[in-house]
Amino acid sequence: MSFELPQLPYSYDSLEPHIDSRTMEIHHTKHHAGYTAKLNAAIADTPLEGQSIEDILQNLDMNNGAVRNNGGGFYNHCLFWEVMSPSPNALSGALADAIQNSFGSFDAFKTAFSAAAATQFGSGWAWLCAHKGGRLEVCSTPNQDNPLMPGVACDGVPILGLDVWEHAYYLNYQNRRPDYIDAFFNVIDWGVVANHFESAK
Numbered sequence: 468m469s470f471e472l473p474q475l476p477y478s479y480d481s482l483e484p485h486i487d488s489r490t491m492e493i494h495h496t497k498h499h500a501g502y503t504a505k506l507n508a509a510i511a512d513t514p515l516e517g518q519s520i521e522d523i524l525q526n527l528d529m530n531n532g533a534v535r536n537n538g539g540g541f542y543n544h545c546l547f548w549e550v551m552s553p554s555p556n557a558l559s560g561a562l563a564d565a566i567q568n569s570f571g572s573f574d575a576f577k578t579a580f581s582a583a584a585a586t587q588f589g590s591g592w593a594w595l596c597a598h599k600g601g602r603l604e605v606c607s608t609p610n611q612d613n614p615l616m617p618g619v620a621c622d623g624v625p626i627l628g629l630d631v632w633e634h635a636y637y638l639n640y641q642n643r644r645p646d647y648i649d650a651f652f653n654v655i656d657w658g659v660v661a662n663h664f665e666s667a668k
């Protein structure tokens with residue numbers, strides 16, 4: 468059994484003007500599809516075949532570059548598509564309280580997350596992670612690493628991720644990564660993030 472590229476729950480053009488259709492299409496059909504195929508090739512006929520992606524990443528040999536890069540790429544993009552929506556649910560409930568408790572305010576969280584995304588040098592990701600008990604933390608990772616991997620970043624469970632590779636924004640935003648980060652906040656589906664928070668805490 469192998470991993471499959473997930474269908475997006477919305478059309479490529481539905482996140483416009485925040486994320487453009489051509490970027491979404493290339494990102495999904497080329498980049499994410501590529502990570503998926505290479506992950507399947509890397510685990511074929513090894514003990515990793517048949518394990519969940521979470522188990523593979525949590526027990527990863529960090530020297531296994533093929534699984535690190537492509538397993539990370541597979542997982543990270545699955546989460547990324549999921550947490551965005553053309554008709555996003557607002558932040559409320561336990562997750563709103565946890566953001567307040569962990570960061571002091573939503574604006575302080577947004578500032579911290581945006582700074583993590585803006586200052587990740589080169590390619591990588593910004594994360595909002597949950598720890599057991601519900602404490603939240605912002606961190607960033609290079610390349611396709613993520614905090615599920617052993618010893619990586621804040622070691623929490625990612626509940627929100629933002630791709631800051633240039634392939635995620637360059638067609639529309641060129642070098643203006645901060646504008647892309649701002650735009651992302653218009654399409655975050657906090658209902659989906661809250662579901663991940665409930666599972667993770």
Ligand code: MN
Pocket residue numbers: 494498544630632634635
């Ligand atoms: Mn990407």
